[in-house]
Amino acid sequence: xxxxxxxxxxxxxxxxxxxxxxxxxxxxxxxxxxxxxxxxxxxxxxxxxxxxxxxxxxxxxxxxxxxxxxxxxxxxxxxxxxxxxxxxxxxxxxxxxxxxxxxxxxxxxxxxxxxxxxxxxxxxxxxxxxxxxxxxxxxxxxxxxxxxxxxxxxxxxxxxxxxxxxxxxxxxxxxxxxxxxxxxxxxxxxxxxxxxxxxxxxxxxxxxxxxxxxxxxxxxxxxxxxxxxxxxxxxxxxxxxxxxxxxxxxxxxxxxxxxxxxxxxxxxxxxxxxxxxxxxxxxxxxxxxxxxxxxxxxxxxxxxxxxxxxxxxxxxxxxxxxxxx
Numbered sequence: 001x002x003x004x005x006x007x008x009x010x011x012x013x014x015x016x017x018x019x020x021x022x023x024x025x026x027x028x029x030x031x032x033x034x035x036x037x038x039x040x041x042x043x044x045x046x047x048x049x050x051x052x053x054x055x056x057x058x059x060x061x062x063x064x065x066x067x068x069x070x071x072x073x074x075x076x077x078x079x080x081x082x083x084x085x086x087x088x089x090x091x092x093x094x095x096x097x098x099x100x101x102x103x104x105x106x107x108x109x110x111x112x113x114x115x116x117x118x119x120x121x122x123x124x125x126x127x128x129x130x131x132x133x134x135x136x137x138x139x140x141x142x143x144x145x146x147x148x149x150x151x152x153x154x155x156x157x158x159x160x161x162x163x164x165x166x167x168x169x170x171x172x173x174x175x176x177x178x179x180x181x182x183x184x185x186x187x188x189x190x191x192x193x194x195x196x197x198x199x200x201x202x203x204x205x206x207x208x209x210x211x212x213x214x215x216x217x218x219x220x221x222x223x224x225x226x227x228x229x230x231x232x233x234x235x236x237x238x239x240x241x242x243x244x245x246x247x248x249x250x251x252x253x254x255x256x257x258x259x260x261x262x263x264x265x266x267x268x269x270x271x272x273x274x275x276x277x278x279x280x281x282x283x284x285x286x287x288x289x290x291x292x293x294x295x296x297x298x299x300x301x302x303x304x305x306x307x308x309x310x311x312x313x314x315x316x317x318x319x320x321x322x323x324x325x
Contacts, residue, residue, distance in 0.1 A: 002034050003034060005026055005030045006031070006038055006041050009023060009041075010044060010265070013265045018225070024262060024265070024266055035257060035258055038261045039293070042260070043292070043293065045265065046272075046294070049268050049269045050269075053325025054290060054294075054297055054325065055271065055297070055324070055325055056107040056108060056298075056324055057273065057296065057298055058101075058299055059112075060094075060095055060113065061085075061113055062090050062095055062112050062128075063090070064084065064085045065078075065084055066078055067115045067116050069117060069182045070181060071179060072178075072179050072180070072210070072244040072245050073179070073239075073240070080243045080244070082240050082241060082243055084240070089128075095131040096134045096138070099135040099140055099142075100138060105314070106310075106314060109140065109141045109143055110135060110141070112131060112135075112145070113166075114128075117147045118147040118149065119146045125156070129156065129157065132144065132160040132162050133160050133161050136160075141164065143163060144162055144166065145165075145166040148167070148187055148191045149165065149195065151194045151197055151198060154195050158198050158200050162200060163200070164203050164230070165192075165201075166202075166231075166233070167192055167195070167202075168188070168205055168207070168233065168235075169189065169205070169224070170207050171206050171212055171220060174219060175210070175211075175219075178211065179210055192204050192227055196228070202229040204229040204231075204233075205220075205224065205229075205232040205234055205275075206220050207236070207237055208234065208251065209250070209277070210248070217259055217262065217263075218262065218266070224267060224270075230270065231270065231271040232263060233273045233275045234263060234272060235276040236276070236278060236280075237281075238281070257289065260274065261293050264292070264293025264294075272293055272294050273294065273296035273298060274294040287316050287320060290316075297313060
């Protein structure tokens with residue numbers, strides 16, 4: 001029975017026993033039949049491994065547009081006309097000011113995000129390293145998402161005070177060619193490994209709603225488990241006019257919540273962070289993203305789209321009987 005399978009998988013996750021691909025597929029089927037039971041079980045797993053604290057993170061779009069990659073969802077790609085903002089790297093002082101605001105509102109993490117495949121210019125690197133040092137002095141954990149990176153650059157960032165490096169895989173290896181053809185999946189995997197090799201914490205997840213199915217999402221979760229990343233951001237497609245996925249159908253909210261729960265079962269001890277697209281896609285069910293297993297939350301605005309006021313996130317967490325940690 002569906003309920004029995006959910007309970008068996010819950011016990012495996014609580015006991016840190018890895019769930020297999022086939023078990024996860026069956027779990028997703030059980031979850032779609034009994035989504036509230038699945039979410040309740042995922043919530044138990046979350047609380048067992050992560051407690052009652054929900055960590056908040058904010059980001060700054062420190063450099064926008066002109067990305068040479070052709071990821072079909074991305075508003076910042078030079079291949080599409082999305083009308084997204086285009087500007088060079090902002091100053092270290094501006095990055096620090098953004099970080100100070102989210103820190104004052106309870107965020108423990110702050111990410112510096114830049115468009116493009118990688119940072120290469122010396123001037124940009126110096127500005128980013130300066131910002132990392134200054135933000136770390138605020139007492140907030142500094143993260144960076146600067147594209148592909150090698151071990152040498154990762155060491156430089158860590159020495160400057162970087163806590164975590166972020167680099168999404170976006171989707172499953174088997175589905176990736178449907179989304180991007182300008183670089184190979186292994187380049188992204190190598191960037192995550194390079195960060196891990198230096199001792200940096202790693203943040204790596206993906207985007208659902210690209211046309212993939214649940215088996216692809218499970219495949220992605222399995223890859224993340226193999227890489228042993230620390231934080232797993234889950235984004236939901238917010239279709240941007242001008243991109244190839246502009247007319248992509250929205251995922252049903254319950255399917256999104258079941259997917260989040262499956263990630264919690266497969267990655268029971270990891271931080272699972274609900275990020276971009278959550279407000280638009282979950283609508284009135286937004287708080288259930290935490291019930292479904294998330295213990296981390298991106299607050300404020302995203303890269304090229306608006307989020308919601310930080311005070312609403314703080315209120316939601318309190319109303320769920322949880323606390324910001």
